Amino acid sequence: MDKLNDVTNSYKKNSTFYILSLFFQEHIHEIPYITMDEVAIRTFVSKSQISKYVRYLDYKTYIDFKDACLEYLESLERRRHDFDVYDNMKDNILNFTNTMIYFLNSLTNSLDYNRLELLIKQLTSANTIYVFAQGDARYLCHQIQTELQVINKNVIICDVDFNHSYDINDNDLLLVLSIDGNTFKYNKRVVKRLEETNGTKWLISCQSNIRFKGKQLHVPIQYEKFNAYFFKYVIDLLILNLKQTY
CATH class of the missing domain: 1.10.10.10 (Winged helix-like DNA-binding domain superfamily/Winged helix DNA-binding domain)
Structure with a gap:
């Protein structure tokens, strides 16, 4: 889209x-x-x-x-959540919230914090951060760019097909966001261009079995209808902790 x-x-x-x-x-x-x-x-x-x-x-x-x-x-x-038609709005919202809390606790207990800390460290030391995403995750690129401007971090959002020739060197970092891993499933030519790019590369995804020539941070979610919600939550955690380093 x-x-x-x-x-x-x-x-x-x-x-x-x-x-x-x-x-x-x-x-x-x-x-x-x-x-x-x-x-x-x-x-x-x-x-x-x-x-x-x-x-x-x-x-x-x-x-x-x-x-x-x-x-x-x-x-x-x-991502569509089917509310019970026999419940009122309040009950549906409470049930939805309780379900989210349950799976959020599971996520925070399963997240690889050592991996997250390494990513934050490398983002901190990078001269320029290039962010790439397609689909649902693309708006998060703008959030990262806006939030990190506050700490004077240079962030460039890559075009949606990664067609532009970016001057990424060894002191830069390319951050790839793919909530469900669809970029790697359906856009082989984009993946090839990502693989040919220089610099440190990181992938954040809810999928754990993606072949990626770089480091990965897996977002372990047990209920895929919450992927978009909890993926954003991890990005928020990343930004929050990255700001603390400045």
């Missing part, structure tokens, strides 16, 4: 790319189940232009793009 938003925000309304982006945004729930032929008929855009568009978004084929849309929809479903 970040990629689609980037196109609609930067292209003219009569351009082919804008038309396709708007169509995909408005019909995101249909995309995993419709063919390129149907998209072409409904948008009056040729199949060759659709192929060019999905390659521009950094997907090899329309099928790869459909898979990414399906994963996005599944991630939305995983």
